[in-house]
Amino acid sequence: MSRKTGLITQRTRAAWMFLTPMLLVLAAVALYPLAQTIWFGFTDASLNDLDGAEWVGFRNYLEWFDYGNGQGEWDGLLVDERWWRAVWNTLKFAFVSVFFETLFGLIIALVLNAQFPGRAIVRTAVLVPWAIPTVVSAKMWGWMLHDQFGIINDMLMKVGLISAPIAWTATPETAMAAVMMVDIWKTTPFMALLILAGLQMIPGDIYEAAKLDGVNPVRVFRKVTLPLVMPALLVGVVFRGLDALRVFDIVYVLTPNTDATRVMSLFARENLFEYDRFAYGSAASTVLFLIVALITIGFIYATRMDLEGKEDR
């Protein structure tokens, strides 16, 4: 008995020894900046004088702003209308683009999973949008969507769908849609690839059995393919969801800096670096982190995702 405990202790120690370097690195590159940001959110820090930052409590989040005559109003990030607009923009962006990326990704994966000549080339070609750096593709789409010399307007006008060029990225009504479209174009290949990997894990004999039983293809998809590919698909959705909630570059490059498309990370950046409100921006970054964390945990819990691999045991 005691020998066994000894062995376990020894193994545990070895495990910790292997884990420690990684934990240290993680603490240095992830935990420390995070803690620093959270701390700055509770101070009056200014970029010109970060060392002189002093603790001010929850003032950046919520504070009663007294007019001095008994009246007053609530002030701070939690009642900042522009911030909530940014949160809403982000959620809308994340939901719509991840939804379509998953849908299109699934369709493309199903096609690519079939046997056809030239499949390897097509699989590689599909990845091209994903391989282009976001800033480059955003700039490229910015030109294609340009109201005066953009090719999209030109094509739509030639086929008679629109009568006058549309300023896709400039008008508040279409700017968000333009951002979503470019993001979907760019990230669908990523989803397709993840789902394709999932599809290829499904053993072929299940399909053979279904075929022998004469089950129709739609039913096969619903009862066999979808449930079996679900774990891969959910992992993809979590990855993309995380990415989409902290979207920055595509919105920053493609659209003007207005309320119509301002997302959480743009709001934080603006306050951090452009305005002299480093502390407020830090508070926004902290809330951004909390929102992303909560949504991810909520999603994992709601879909009962198997993160610890219990089913394999």
Next chain:
Amino acid sequence: MNRTKFLAAGLAAATLGTSALHAAELNIVHGAVGKDQEVLRVALDRFEEETGHTVNIVSMPERTTDQFAQFRLWLSAESQDIDVYRLDVIWAPQLADHFVDLTEATADIIDQFVPAAVESQTVDGKLVALPMFLGAPALYYRSDLLEKYGKDMPETWTELTETASEIMQAEREAGNEDMWGYVYQGAAYEGLTCNAMEWIASNGGGQIVNADGEITVMNEKAVEALDLAASWVGNIAPPGILNYAEEDARGVFQSGNAVFMRNWNYAYALVNGEDSPIKDVVEVTTLPAGDSGETASILGGSHLAVAKYSQNQDEAIQLVRFLNNEESQRARAIESSRPPTLTALYEDAEIAEKQPFIPLWKPVIDGAISRPSAPTKGDYNEVSSEIWTAAHSVMSGEMDAESAVARLNAMLTRLKGDAW
């Protein structure tokens, strides 16, 4: 941006910095529009030849709003990578702490500079940057089109709206489908703040925040001016104007697709350049006045500052002096039509011959109004952002001018608190 290269350059410079007689490697950061970069490179080549130092240009995005965030980041990190910064005229008060006081290093030449320019770069007695070039926007117009349709040069914004609309309609009927009346800077950034301030000030609506820091935007004239500007979008200005900066406006105008354009002086050299489809038919004049006011132009320009964190301060100061000496300024005035900061050059025969508008522009520059960067201090960027947000929301039709002005007034009042 090649960060490793910066670091390598910085390291190399730092190790070399020990000996006094070395050839330094300097980095100048330069947000450029038009031909700025090419003209600077030519000047730098001359500097390299004369001194044996090398100078790299670190280029920046076109919009000054984007440049500022990056500058602030570098300066707060006390980065040694950049020695010389080209600053927009409005930044001195916000960034003064990070730069070397140039008062002593330029004492022998400072009297030759336009006094107002020097003053704008002096913060609490410290000369933050040495004036490089000035600017006051111009109304560029197609003299051939005005002549063709027998129109006089519009003197007010209302006249401009009518003339632009008529010529645009006529040109479109004549088969020029892409024709627009007026292009300017309508994207949500610093450039729109300049445009909006001009509309309001020229209509007698004041400067939004005056030199004493009082908020003066809440008035009928301001509402009127914004209303007129909102009527342009989609009518005489392309709907995409809501995302246009300087070069977007020039793109449309220079391809011959607009009758009028508001732009800075750099565009003059380009629209009249050899490869410009509209050279010889473009002229410039001052911006129109409002119905109840007189023409107003925003003071622009860029100035050179030496970072406190530079390892080669002496060489950097030498470079700043070189780039602002008579020869460099003359070349800049001729090649990129940037109005000089040396008083004497406004009477220079060569400049007058090659860029005839420059001597004429001196009174416009002298009369230009300043953005409220001095009275609002550290809050200026937020003030400016509130101004462009208000103007943008009116132009895009999200808000009517009256509510936007009321909201702007409230936001500025709150931002100001007891004092700027």
